[in-house]
Amino acid sequence: xxxxxxxxxxxxxxxxxxxxxxxxxxxxxxxxxxxxxxxxxxxxxxxxxxxxxxxxxxxxxxxxxxxxxxxxxxxxxxxxxxxxxxxxxxxxxxxxxxxxxxxxxxxxxxxxxxxxxxxxxxxxxxxxxxxxxxxxxxxxxxxxxxxxxxxxxxxxxxxxxxxxxxxxxxxxxxxxxxxxxxxxxxxxxxxxxxxxx
Numbered sequence: 001x002x003x004x005x006x007x008x009x010x011x012x013x014x015x016x017x018x019x020x021x022x023x024x025x026x027x028x029x030x031x032x033x034x035x036x037x038x039x040x041x042x043x044x045x046x047x048x049x050x051x052x053x054x055x056x057x058x059x060x061x062x063x064x065x066x067x068x069x070x071x072x073x074x075x076x077x078x079x080x081x082x083x084x085x086x087x088x089x090x091x092x093x094x095x096x097x098x099x100x101x102x103x104x105x106x107x108x109x110x111x112x113x114x115x116x117x118x119x120x121x122x123x124x125x126x127x128x129x130x131x132x133x134x135x136x137x138x139x140x141x142x143x144x145x146x147x148x149x150x151x152x153x154x155x156x157x158x159x160x161x162x163x164x165x166x167x168x169x170x171x172x173x174x175x176x177x178x179x180x181x182x183x184x185x186x187x188x189x190x191x192x193x194x195x196x197x
Contacts, residue, residue: 011118011119011122011123012119014083014118015115015116015118015119017084018083018087018111018114018115018118019111019112019115020111021087021088021090021091021107021110021111022107022108022111022112024039024091024094024095024107025103025104025107025108028095028100028103032095032096032103035091035095036092036095036096039088039091039092039095040088040092042084042088043084043085043088043089043092046084046085046088047085050080050081051080054079054080082178083178083181086178086179086181086182087110087181089181089182090110090181090182090183090184090185090186091107091110091185093182093185093186094106094107094110094185094186094189097186097189097190098189098192098193101154101155101196102189102192102193102196103189104154105150105151105154105155105164105188105189105192106185106186106188106189106192107185108147108150108151108153108154109146109147109150109151109164109168109184109185109188109189110181110184110185110188112146112147112149112150113143113144113146113147113150113165113168113169113172113184113188114143114168114172114180114181114184115146116139116142116143116145116146117135117139117140117142117143117146117169117172118139119142120136120138120139120141120142121135121136121138121139121140121142122139124138125137125138125139126138132173132175133175134175135172135173135175139172140169140172140173141169143165143168143169143172144165144166144168144169145165147161147164147165147168147169147188148161148162148164148165149161151164151165151188151192155192155196159195160192160195160196163191163195164188164191164192167187167188167191168184168187168188171183171184171187172184
């Protein structure tokens with residue numbers, strides 16, 4: 001039971017940090033380049049913290065970043081923890097490729113769709129078909145609902161919202177590990193771009 005509580009706390013911390021990427025959308029009002037630079041600097045700083053952690057070196061501010069990452073890490077994540085890097089990469093790619101409002105849809109899909117999928121999957125995920133390789137139907141449904149709502153708030157168009165939500169849930173269900181942080185915003189962004197313009 002204690003192990004389950006620890007795992008749930010880790011997932012809540014992990015997905016809370018994951019949802020923070022949603023701030024990239026409103027910050028893009030000040031210019032995509034500014035947000036790209038901030039995210040790239042954050043990813044670089046994080047990578048340095050991870051390298052120092054893996055080498056066993058304790059540098060105060062870097063150690064704090066790494067300790068948060070380790071607390072949020074899943075059991076399967078040994079060595080360098082790639083999640084924050086792929087999260088920043090997905091957001092940066094969206095900022096480069098898309099303009100508002102498509103950018104907002106892509107970022108919110110990453111933040112809330114992927115974020116809630118993992119949390120719901122860990123909390124209540126019971127249906128885990130073999131083809132989903134450990135992911136749950138409940139998590140994919142949570143992704144669908146979160147993206148449906150997020151994209152509808154952006155576009156106020158149910159047709160587009162259902163299409164984006166279906167795409168995000170499909171991609172989230174694939175066994176991509178941390179690469180879904182890149183795949184989800186890009187697929188939702190390209191689909192939204194195609195339907196919106």
